[in-house]
Amino acid sequence: MVLQTIRRLVLGQTRWAPNYPIDPTDTVLPVFYFDDTPLLRNYVQCSTLRFNDVLDAAMLRESLSQLIALPGWRKLGGRVRMNSKYKLEIHIPKTFSSQRPAFGFHHTTFDTSIDEHPLASRLPKPTPEKPSIHNQHSDFNTFEVPPDTPLCLDDYLKSDHPQLTLHIVSFTDATLVSICWPHIAVDGISLAHIGHAWSISLAGRVSEIPSMLSANDDPMANAGRDSSCTEQHPLEKQQITGWRMYLFAFYYVLDLLWWRTIETKVLFLPKTFVKDLRDQALSSLCKERPAPFVSESDAIVAWLTVAVTSTLFPSGSNRSVTIGNAYDLRGRAPSLFPVSNGKGAYIQNAVFPCWAIVPAKKVHNRDEDTLGSIALAVRRSIQEQTTEASIHAQARLTRDSLEVSGIPPMFGDVNQFTIHFASVRADLAESLDFRPAIKSVFRSSERQNPTKSVWAASLGHPVYYHIKCISPNNILARNYSLITKTSTGDYWINGNCPPEVWKLMESMISDFVPWLHGQGDQRWPRVGSTGGTASHFRGRLCFCTGSPKLYLFGAIAPSCSRALMQPEGDVSARTAGQIHLNISRRKTVTTIED
Known part of the structure; x- marks a missing residue:
């Protein structure tokens, strides 16, 4: 009875209209x-x-x-x-x-x-010079x-x-x-x-x-049933089962009540902006050997995760954020889909999510490592959870979970907040x-x-x-973003988030000073100018070997080999361009010399 209640809360409608005459x-x-x-x-x-x-x-x-x-x-x-x-x-x-x-x-x-x-x-x-957010009017x-x-x-x-x-x-x-x-x-x-x-x-x-x-026979009929695939899923020990499912449902309902309204909007990110995101992520990971790889999509997912988490949770939150990333099984599981692309088309649902779990307070740190650490967590979840063995393991767990509760398997903490992404390849x-x-x-x-x-x-x-x-009222449309890349390297993101998230994202975009190489002299305040208050800049300035730039919630910096973060207090920093910044908390930025 309780599981049925949870199912109705999570899935919505569970009773259906009678068939049209057959x-x-x-x-x-x-x-x-x-x-x-x-x-x-x-x-x-x-x-x-x-x-x-x-x-x-x-x-x-x-x-x-x-x-x-x-x-x-x-x-x-x-x-x-x-x-x-x-x-x-x-x-x-x-x-x-x-x-x-x-x-x-x-x-x-x-x-x-x-x-x-x-x-x-x-x-x-599109707005090639800067990011922009566009309303999805119901009249459309x-x-x-x-x-x-x-x-x-x-x-x-x-x-x-x-x-x-x-x-x-x-x-x-x-x-x-x-x-x-x-x-x-x-x-x-x-x-x-x-x-x-x-x-x-x-x-x-x-x-x-x-x-x-995919007309008559199901290519995924043996998914999760292959006796030769006995490996555990990488997150199997973190699956939410038994009485923990009730706690998960409690937090889920609480989130539904607290953030009832979801707005659908479209975010445009020009390729220069996305390059800066990825460069910042990579620069914060340069200490690791060998240097890890993160994609532009990983960096975008990390940046959006920062926006959502910063909006919805206080800095001291003990909740975790689970980042779900949909991936295509075709090409990754030849035992299920043996025909290569171009020689046949599998028209069905062949998508599973992989999960990256990060603490909300880690996102709130907003230091120079934040974006890179989240992007790397996303990348590692893809590497670890999209192998053919993991696909069969997840299929097995999905079958078991659907039979018990009608809900696919969930992993992580019971108080997690889940954000869903899909990056179209x-x-x-x-x-x-x-x-x-x-x-x-x-x-x-x-x-x-x-x-x-x-x-x-x-x-x-x-x-x-x-x-x-x-x-109407579909759970998959909550806190979900679809990321698509254009032929010119720009990105369109179709997102469904609470209004507060969009407001913060607009602020993040408007605060961003696009410091492109060769354009610094025109865009950085001159000597004696007032660039803003320290409380406005606090936690956002990044000093890099290279051109200076606003550091936006641990998300933006130019390509550089080293980034130093000074969240508050008196700061004196020198970059390769011999730029001195004197900033005091609650005071205006009064001197910038070059």
Whole structure:
């Protein structure tokens, strides 16, 4: 009884609407075990892509129809149903028709430029010179989610709506393409595979479309059941089980009550900013031998973790922060997925999380080691928990946990606060090539005037996209960030965080002085100038061998071989540039000499 209560609190809805009348001529295929989980059942997502081209909507519709008509790929055109054992199934029409189409389709046309439309002009745009935060207005749904689109499992069960919905919005110089999809059918990597196959179909090369390998038989059927894989999961001894699960539920409910509101926003990080983040992380780790590797994504995850933890917990907190990082199993577990990428497509959920556990008070230190230590913890969790043996171990633990509580295994302290991340490797934007659908009589106004364009030239490819959960009250949409990298090296982050986190992040961005190499003289205060109060700078100044820069919550510094941190009190520091800083607590910065 208690476990069922916890399950309802964590997962939300646990009772479902009756099925829409079943057509006996439908082909019935299973929803696989790791697809049909309580967390994924009520999770519907929408991906919206912007093209700075006018695309032929009819060609996009026809080419996607051709793809889903192929053997194996037909599963994407099925309807979601629940059998007598409360397991989900996919019912595929014998023939797709206007009455029972392969996917929902809507097309809206505006006879205006996207930049002149009162709402579309407010869609996120890159800011190459600095980071920026963009609101995800609820009104944007008019471009993304057409009427009658299923928003949850109940909507699918009580209707004959297909799984996918394609919504195209055309302007005189741009096109928005949105795809809504249930998570039980597709994960982020699968969506990229669909985009690649769709592009091949659009190009008229249907014979080259890879086989769909996840139609009838579950590739993950033996995950966690292979007798040859007996190793323990690296965090198995830290799994939360038994009576500790009740304490975990207590803290979880407390967090829900304390931070009820979640806001969805989009964060843009230019490549120069991300380079500084990674350089700071690496410079703080240079004492270790051999020097460890951390990626740009690791540094971004660490920086976002600092923002969330600094906002939500006091400096003396004894809680831990568990950083969940989703990773793709394809390519890491050949015993489950033997066919290499390009020769076939596994369209299913093949993603597990790896976990890095750090104390909240360690994040609050905000010294020069903070960013690097968190980034390294993330990197080591990936290295240790994504081996094939660890994948089988986690699959075993997941099966056991789902059978007992309906909740996937959790690791760490019972009072942990979990932050979820996903860093997209097989990028949807790179997989799509819609050049054959471009209407040649039109050209983007921004492409005609490159001087005003902030977009990278990308003919027939999306210049921007975001993914968001459209299901109400879904637990996976809380404290979750999706990190995607553009072809130019910039990053878009789709985040769901409490409003307080976004406010701090805005402050972190506005306080940041982008000290790029060769630009210091223009951006650093001159002799005798007032740069701010010491209480404002306290804990944020970093003195480096190289150019000086604001040290932002242990997150930002230029590439340097050594970083010294002075959180408060009188400071006199000398860098290679012979810069003297005299700072006293509660006093203004009055002298900066060079």
